[in-house]
Structure formats: C-alpha cells, structure tokens
Amino acid sequence: MSEQFQAKHDMDVPKGQVADAVRDHWVDIWLPEVFRPYARLSRLERPIGWWLLLWPCLWSMTLAVSTTDRAHHPDALTILWFGFVFWLGAVAMRGAGCTYNDLVDHKIDGMVERTRSRPLPSKQVTRLHAWGWLAFQALVGLFVLLQFNSYTIALGFASLGVVAIYPFMKRITHWPQLVLGLAFSWGGLVGWTAITGELALAPLLMYVACAVWTIGFDTIYAHQDKEDDVMIGVKSTALLFADNTKIWLMFFYGVMVVFMASALVSSGVSWPAFVGLGAATLHMGWQIWKLDIHDAEQCLALFRSNTQIGWLLFVGLLASLWV
Numbered sequence: 001m002s003e004q005f006q007a008k009h010d011m012d013v014p015k016g017q018v019a020d021a022v023r024d025h026w027v028d029i030w031l032p033e034v035f036r037p038y039a040r041l042s043r044l045e046r047p048i049g050w051w052l053l054l055w056p057c058l059w060s061m062t063l064a065v066s067t068t069d070r071a072h073h074p075d076a077l078t079i080l081w082f083g084f085v086f087w088l089g090a091v092a093m094r095g096a097g098c099t100y101n102d103l104v105d106h107k108i109d110g111m112v113e114r115t116r117s118r119p120l121p122s123k124q125v126t127r128l129h130a131w132g133w134l135a136f137q138a139l140v141g142l143f144v145l146l147q148f149n150s151y152t153i154a155l156g157f158a159s160l161g162v163v164a165i166y167p168f169m170k171r172i173t174h175w176p177q178l179v180l181g182l183a184f185s186w187g188g189l190v191g192w193t194a195i196t197g198e199l200a201l202a203p204l205l206m207y208v209a210c211a212v213w214t215i216g217f218d219t220i221y222a223h224q225d226k227e228d229d230v231m232i233g234v235k236s237t238a239l240l241f242a243d244n245t246k247i248w249l250m251f252f253y254g255v256m257v258v259f260m261a262s263a264l265v266s267s268g269v270s271w272p273a274f275v276g277l278g279a280a281t282l283h284m285g286w287q288i289w290k291l292d293i294h295d296a297e298q299c300l301a302l303f304r305s306n307t308q309i310g311w312l313l314f315v316g317l318l319a320s321l322w323v
Contacts, residue, residue, distance in 0.1 A: 037119040038133050041102060042095025048304045049098070052217070053184055054090035055310035056210040058083065060191025060203050062317040067267040068196050082147070082194050086187070089144035096137035097163060097183075103130055104167035112228040152193045159186040170229075174240035177218040178211070185210030202267035209259035213309075216252040219245060220287070221303040224296040238293070245293050253284040260313075270323045276316015280309045 027039045043049055065079060073079070102109060102120050110121035119125040125133075145156040162183040169176035188210045192203035215237065222229075222238035223245070229236055241248045257277065264273050287302050 037124040041099045050090040050094040051307040057086040057187030057191040060188045064192045064195035085144045092137045092140035099134040101167045148194045170234040174235040177215045177237045181211035181214035202263045205263035212252045213256040217306045223293045223299045270320040272319035273316045276313045280312040
C-alpha cells in the first residue's frame, strides 16, 4: 500500500472496533469480547442485511398462503414455524455470506477507508477461524433448509452457485449488483415452494421484481465507496451509472413495480396487496427524489430505508389473507 494511499485512509479507530459497525450495539454491550469479532464478521449489529434477505421469503410465502389451494397447505402452526426458520436462515446465511465475502475481499477491504478495520484485514480474526465461523453458519442454514419439502431443499441448494461467485464479480464486471440480486432474491422462490411444493408464474415474477429492486438499493449503497473503488480498480453499478444514477433507479424501481404487480395479478391476490405495493412505489419514488449520490451518509440512510418497503408490501399481503 502506497504512503499516499495509507495517509488518505488512516482512521482513528479504537482497537478491536470496526469503523463502519454500529457503536454501543448489543454486540458491544452483551457479547463477551472474544465473540465480538465474529459477530462483526456476520454484521449482526446491522440487521438491514438480513431484513432485505428475509423479505422475499415472507412476501412469497404469504402470497402462496393467500392465493393457492388451502386444502394442500401446511397447518397454521407449521406456517408460523416456517416464518421463524426463514428469519433464522436469513440471519445465518446473511452472516455466512458476509463472512465469505470478507474472506474473499480481505485484501481489498484493507485498502478501503470504510472497511479496513473489519475483523479480517485488521487481524482481529484469523482466516482459519473465519472459515470455521462460516462453516457453523452454513450448518445453521442447512438445518433451516431441512425443515422444508424436498423441492424447496433442492431449490435452496441451487442458489449456492450464485452466492459463491458474487464476491468475484466486482473484479470483472460493473454489474456485481445484478449477481447480488439473483442471490438475495432466492427467497421469492423458496417462500412459495415451502407452501406449495412447486413453482408457478407468480413466484418467478416476484423473483425478477426482487432482483431488480436489489440492483436499485445496492447501487445506492455502492455510492459510499466509489472513490475507493476507483483507486483500487473494482467495479460497481454506482461507478457505471455515475450522475445518471437517478435515471437508472427510475428504470429498475419501475421494473420492480411492474413485475411485482404482475406477480400479484397472476396469483389472484386481493386488493390490500396492491395497496401495499402502491405505498411501496411511493417510497421508492421518494428515495429517488431525495438521493444525493455525493452524500455517503444519506446513501446509507436511503439504503436502510428499503426495509420500510418490505413492511409495506408484507402488511398488504397479510391483510389480503382476510379480504
């Protein structure tokens, strides 16, 4: 690392802390010190990641319960159990994904101001221990997957290839956000098949909607690191779109709305789901209007606000169960 680069990126980060971690979180207060670096590897202090992974699961599962043949559904307690294990799986697999990403990117993270104090580049955790932590989280994910029918188990395993290649995409394409979208949106498929045991048009349309939504919100997130990305030589849609980001967001969020509406129509869900989608559309429009791509703190805040879109759609789908 050059002296000029080092000088630009030196940060006053207390020993054992991570610059982009949430401070005074339960990780710092309640966990024994020896476990804290592993929690930070998994970003446990930042729940937005597992929320964004969980929403497609819950949307798809609720849509299936609302619109498919109830004679063949699991009982209500089983469906609630599915909701819980989807949450557990989202936390575990998001953590595993973050750990894997850090193992692949530890040298790059060491050259980025926001990430150079993370557990691996700052040597709070060894690579061997990080691999062990990854294996443990993967086992939790396996436990979750085994709660479902055989079709869903096979579908879940099919996602691993996309997950495995994602961290390498920023080195070869400006579209790593597309690959992230394909991985992050898999819940739009397995949520449906957990209930029905088979795929249909509605979850496929929802999967596309979730994937392009992910491209949108992760582009906003990527604008935080664009200066470092240019210096290091990695790629992102934030760099590709640059000052045209708002136009591209209009396109991706517009496609998200069209495909999600198509999923709702094809499933025959009742009107509250469309009200939820309408409210989510307004929220996405607000994001685009508000966005300043040169304000890193605002980009992070807008990225995090996407969990509100999750709630708006989920509440609409839940309400459709009784209308």
